[in-house]
Amino acid sequence: MTFVMNPLLYSAVIKQGKQLDFHEFSDAAASTTFGFPAIRTARFPGLSDKIQKSFLLLQGSYLNSLRRKMMENLQFVLKQDFLSAQAEGRENDWRQKDLYEFCERVMFEATFLTLYGRPPKTNTDAHLQRKSWLDALLDNFKKFDAMLPLLIAGIPISLLGRTKSIREQIIRFFHPHRMAEWTSPSEFIQARVEIFEQYDTLGDLDKAAHHFAILWASLGNTVSACFWGLYHLLSSPQAFSVVREEIFGMFGNKEPDLILSQDTLTQEQLDKLIYLESAINESLRLSSISMNIRVVQKDFCLQLNPHFSVSVRKGDIVTLYPQSTHLDPDIYPNPQEYQFDRFVENGKLKTEFFKGNQKIRYYHMPFGSGATMCPGRFFAISELKQFLSITLLMYDMQLTAGQQHATMDKSRAGLGIMSPGNHIFFRYRVDMQLTAG
Ligand code: HEM
Numbered sequence: 001m002t003f004v005m006n007p008l009l010y011s012a013v014i015k016q017g018k019q020l021d022f023h024e025f026s027d028a029a030a031s032t033t034f035g036f037p038a039i040r041t042a043r044f045p046g047l048s049d050k051i052q053k054s055f056l057l058l059q060g061s062y063l064n065s066l067r068r069k070m071m072e073n074l075q076f077v078l079k080q081d082f083l084s085a086q087a088e089g090r091e092n093d094w095r096q097k098d099l100y101e102f103c104e105r106v107m108f109e110a111t112f113l114t115l116y117g118r119p120p121k122t123n124t125d126a127h128l129q130r131k132s133w134l135d136a137l138l139d140n141f142k143k144f145d146a147m148l149p150l151l152i153a154g155i156p157i158s159l160l161g162r163t164k165s166i167r168e169q170i171i172r173f174f175h176p177h178r179m180a181e182w183t184s185p186s187e188f189i190q191a192r193v194e195i196f197e198q199y200d201t202l203g204d205l206d207k208a209a210h211h212f213a214i215l216w217a218s219l220g221n222t223v224s225a226c227f228w229g230l231y232h233l234l235s236s237p238q239a240f241s242v243v244r245e246e247i248f249g250m251f252g253n254k255e256p257d258l259i260l261s262q263d264t265l266t267q268e269q270l271d272k273l274i275y276l277e278s279a280i281n282e283s284l285r286l287s288s289i290s291m292n293i294r295v296v297q298k299d300f301c302l303q304l305n306p307h308f309s310v311s312v313r314k315g316d317i318v319t320l321y322p323q324s325t326h327l328d329p330d331i332y333p334n335p336q337e338y339q340f341d342r343f344v345e346n347g348k349l350k351t352e353f354f355k356g357n358q359k360i361r362y363y364h365m366p367f368g369s370g371a372t373m374c375p376g377r378f379f380a381i382s383e384l385k386q387f388l389s390i391t392l393l394m395y396d397m398q399l400t401a402g403q404q405h406a407t408m409d410k411s412r413a414g415l416g417i418m419s420p421g422n423h424i425f426f427r428y429r430v431d432m433q434l435t436a437g
Contacts, residue, residue: 014362103387115215278341289412296317397428
């Protein structure tokens with residue numbers, strides 16, 4: 001593996017789209033990890049291109065309906081949480097929870113409903129019914145996710161205890177016959193269902209495994225990103241107060257309970273939340289540990305700048321490692337410190353960063369780089385802004401006193417956003433009048 005560590009040389013790698021291929025690695029890793037046949041073969045002509053095209057449905061004008069549904073679902077999930085506390089007569093009490101588990105439970109359900117739609121009610125008690133399928137799916141998802149670094153590293157699934165049967169249970173959940181009964185899936189998932197239907201060579205469980213892969217892609221990093229976003233805000237009183245004021249300022253003097261509606265926070269409003277976006281970028285800078293992997297397609301001499309080149313062989317891996325950029329003190333002074341407004345300059349998002357006196361193009365890369373950048377990045381930032389805004393609007397929140405700082409779990413190095421290495425607890429209570437509606 002050849003690691004390119006100097007961010008000033010990144011563009012030389014990124015622009016070599018043909019000789020340095022991303023999909024050779026990612027397709028192979030995805031098919032063995034999630035359990036579907038390799039797609040770039042003669043068995044599935046054109047499938048890879050169609051899948052790539054489907055990613056456009058996560059962006060541009062399609063983002064609007066995803067954003068609207070996500071807000072509706074976030075409010076639904078948080079209100080259900082409130083109603084269950086109310087049923088126990090504890091709605092005005094402080095409740096203490098593990099912060100990561102809170103982010104995970106809320107984002108898992110809201111993201112699932114937004115992308116895949118709603119499974120039908122089979123039980124007369126809607127609350128119990130919802131809880132049982134969701135909890136079972138989340139439980140399996142967590143067990144599978146814990147093994148994911150080993151699977152990506154190429155360890156055969158048969159050596160990983162119950163992981164194979166857990167993966168089979170998750171895949172069966174996405175069986176096309178079941179999905180056909182789910183109401184209001186996103187245009188993105190609907191398009192993928194239609195694409196897979198065009199291929200007789202794809203079995204029902206292969207199709208289901210593709211849907212499972214998207215479930216992981218949409219949550220595997222987002223939950224940790226929500227955790228760090230909220231944790232840092234709760235740890236820094238100045239960040240908390242500036243970001244909270246920015247969000248409340250968006251609604252003038254309206255009472256918090258009058259703010260919540262299906263179309264709370266339009267795209268235009270989300271775009272104006274500059275301090276919130278900066279705080280999110282800063283959390284991503286500190287917690288991202290992804291690697292951008294490219295496979296060399298033929299022996300050649302990779303010219304990194306006019307004076308420096310490196311010979312690489314067919315099959316070698318060339319890797320960018322953005323964490324070294326994110327923590328470079330020349331680019332980000334005091335790089336280990338959380339500075340929520342690091343990405344704001346003159347009332348706008350700051351986009352100019354320098355190393356020495358050279359301007360850097362690739363200074364912030366939690367979503368990868370070049371043509372293969374994460375196709376869900378706009379949706380992810382929108383979800384993060386929605387999640388943080390809605391929790392700040394609805395709740396009084398505090399980190400539980402006397403805890404150690406959060407540490408990072410480095411076992412997922414290379415895969416995206418690190419999850420916390422220790423439990424962090426917080427307490428929260430609803431700060432407004434809520435009804436079931
Ligand atoms: C790929 C990061 C959220 C869908 C990737 C890659 C990274 C990444 C680093 C690899 C790109 C490369 O190496 O060039 C993140 C982070 C997220 C996030 C940090 C949240 C904070 C999402 C969401 C979706 C999504 C919400 C929505 C469905 C995907 C897909 C790919 C991908 C489908 C594979 C693309 C391909 O095969 O061409 N993501 N992602 N991601 N991401 Fe995300």
